[in-house]
Amino acid sequence: MGDRAHGSFSDRISDRRIREKLVDVLEMPQELVLDFPRIVLVGNARALIENHKGLIEYTSDKVRVSVSLGELVVSGANLVIARISSDEIAVEGSISSVSFTG
Amino acid sequence: MVISRLWSYLRGYVIIKIRGRSPEKFINLATSRGVRLWDIYRAGDRFLVAKVDAGRMKQLASLLKTASCRASIEERVGLPFIVARALKRRALVAGAVLFCIALYFLSSFIWFIDIDGTKKIDKGRVLQVLRSMDIRPGVRKRGIDLLAVERRILSEVREVAWVGASLEGTRLHVEIAEKTLVGEKQGLTDVVAAKDGLIAEAIFLTGLPLVKEGDTVQKGQVLIRGYLRPLPGASGPETPQAGGQGKTLHQSPPLETVNAKGLISARVWYEATGEAFLRKEVVERTGRAGRVLGISIGNWKIRVPLGAFKFKEYERDEEPVSLGVVERLGLPIKISRVGYHEVKRTTISLSRDKAVAIARRNAEKAIWNQVPPVAKVVWKKEDVIEDKKDGRIRVRITVEAIEDICKSVTRAAGQDDIIHGDTGVKGENDEGGKEQT
Numbered sequence: 001m002g003d004r005a006h007g008s009f010s011d012r013i014s015d016r017r018i019r020e021k022l023v024d025v026l027e028m029p030q031e032l033v034l035d036f037p038r039i040v041l042v043g044n045a046r047a048l049i050e051n052h053k054g055l056i057e058y059t060s061d062k063v064r065v066s067v068s069l070g071e072l073v074v075s076g077a078n079l080v081i082a083r084i085s086s087d088e089i090a091v092e093g094s095i096s097s098v099s100f101t102g
Numbered sequence: 103m104v105i106s107r108l109w110s111y112l113r114g115y116v117i118i119k120i121r122g123r124s125p126e127k128f129i130n131l132a133t134s135r136g137v138r139l140w141d142i143y144r145a146g147d148r149f150l151v152a153k154v155d156a157g158r159m160k161q162l163a164s165l166l167k168t169a170s171c172r173a174s175i176e177e178r179v180g181l182p183f184i185v186a187r188a189l190k191r192r193a194l195v196a197g198a199v200l201f202c203i204a205l206y207f208l209s210s211f212i213w214f215i216d217i218d219g220t221k222k223i224d225k226g227r228v229l230q231v232l233r234s235m236d237i238r239p240g241v242r243k244r245g246i247d248l249l250a251v252e253r254r255i256l257s258e259v260r261e262v263a264w265v266g267a268s269l270e271g272t273r274l275h276v277e278i279a280e281k282t283l284v285g286e287k288q289g290l291t292d293v294v295a296a297k298d299g300l301i302a303e304a305i306f307l308t309g310l311p312l313v314k315e316g317d318t319v320q321k322g323q324v325l326i327r328g329y330l331r332p333l334p335g336a337s338g339p340e341t342p343q344a345g346g347q348g349k350t351l352h353q354s355p356p357l358e359t360v361n362a363k364g365l366i367s368a369r370v371w372y373e374a375t376g377e378a379f380l381r382k383e384v385v386e387r388t389g390r391a392g393r394v395l396g397i398s399i400g401n402w403k404i405r406v407p408l409g410a411f412k413f414k415e416y417e418r419d420e421e422p423v424s425l426g427v428v429e430r431l432g433l434p435i436k437i438s439r440v441g442y443h444e445v446k447r448t449t450i451s452l453s454r455d456k457a458v459a460i461a462r463r464n465a466e467k468a469i470w471n472q473v474p475p476v477a478k479v480v481w482k483k484e485d486v487i488e489d490k491k492d493g494r495i496r497v498r499i500t501v502e503a504i505e506d507i508c509k510s511v512t513r514a515a516g517q518d519d520i521i522h523g524d525t526g527v528k529g530e531n532d533e534g535g536k537e538q539t
Contacts, residue, residue: 054130054133055126055129055130055133056126057126058125058126058129058142058144058150059144060143060144079143080141080142080143081129081139081140081141081142081143081152082140082141082142083140084129084133084139084140084142085133085138086133086134086136
């Protein structure tokens with residue numbers, strides 16, 4: 001089972017390498033080709049997350065969002081989801097950090 | 103942002119409170135189904151508050167079930183809800199409608215009448231005219247013919263020169279321009295001489311005569327004086343004596359203005375002279391001409407003849423040639439075109455008779471410019487003066503005419519103009535009443 005996991009992980013890595021090369025050569029936007037989330041921060045007041053895969057957890061000091069790389073965590077205080085649609089999530093409040101896990 | 107918020111408000115939205123183990127699941131579900139949620143925030147441990155479009159509420163119910171959440175409506179916000187609430191209050195709606203109707207109804211009446219532009223005319227008189235036409239505050243606008251109003255005021259109030267009536271909402275605006283009535287101001291009219299002359303005939307109508315037939319008068323001299331006298335029936339001559347000189351006109355008893363009037367004709371003399379040449383030297387161009395181009399650069403000048411010519415007598419004209427750019431640059435270069443025209447001198451001579459005729463014609467023209475057509479010419483003389491040296495003939499015409507020389511001049515009346523007693527103003531050559539100062 002460990003092997004399989006290892007194998008699939010290396011597969012994913014090699015697949016990503018090819019894609020990354022493609023992006024480099026063709027100068028295409030990474031977020032589209034690699035299915036990366038695009039995060040726009042406006043100061044510490046607003047975080048706009050595009051290309052998300054759904055909301056995992058929401059509390060007033062932490063917003064966890066599922067993305068292609070795993071999980072994106074926006075933490076801070078008084079966080080509000082100002083807008084949510086299938087393409088993007090807008091988090092407002094006083095943001096202290098944005099980090100990836102998983 | 104403001105616009106999207108306004109749009110949400112116009113469409114109406116509902117603030118809901120979501121309870122459940124995993125409200126995130128409900129949010130994801132709603133998002134994937136295209137139900138727009140916004141302004142989601144945590145209210146305590148187990149509650150989420152969110153806003154959702156009013157029209158999507160029905161869809162929400164099944165989603166809540168799937169996500170095993172429950173929701174309650176906190177508040178309904180937006181125009182559709184306000185309208186719905188308002189419609190429930192029948193009396194309020196009825197009141198609003200009634201208000202609009204009343205406003206419309208009342209605005210079809212005149213409530214105010216403004217009269218502008220009056221200085222001496224009493225506004226009450228204008229209002230009275232309006233009232234006589236049944237126009238007063240509270241009357242319906244529809245029946246009012248503004249043109250008729252204007253015409254009526256113009257004819258009823260004598261001092262009005264122009265009227266403009268207009269409706270401004272519930273206001274009838276009447277704009278008035280007043281006539282300046284001549285003779286209304288405190289002024290006296292004298293008759294003065296318009297020209298120098300000898301008085302031939304004088305008929306005095308009103309005023310104090312100051313001249314008589316046979317008098318020589320100068321231009322501007324007063325012939326008949328206007329004066330003031332107490333109105334007949336007014337307090338009489340005692341008052342001014344008590345007042346003395348210090349009193350002003352306004353304090354005196356009412357005075358009547360007697361303006362000078364009369365017909366005075368006088369003998370007036372005119373003189374005019376006309377001229378003509380017996381001999382005259384005339385310089386004429388022969389038509390032959392030559393051109394020279396003149397070029398000057400600073401103080402250095404050069405002339406370039408264009409073709410050869412030599413004239414004994416000539417006239418010269420010079421015309422600068424525009425150099426455009428060079429000139430504008432301020433360079434001291436000038437070019438001019440000089441023309442030389444050959445001339446010939448000839449002497450024209452006229453016979454004496456012809457010269458006199460021309461001179462007389464000029465003199466006649468000059469004299470009839472002076473003598474007014476209404477004047478009666480009683481005497482005319484013509485002198486011919488010959489100037490041998492100049493070769494000129496002069497004709498001088500002298501005319502004596504009898505004409506009216508009266509000119510009315512209005513001046514401000516003073517204390518000196520008050521004359522008491524009924525003494526004489528009528529009749530010829532009457533010396534008039536005694537003046538009291």
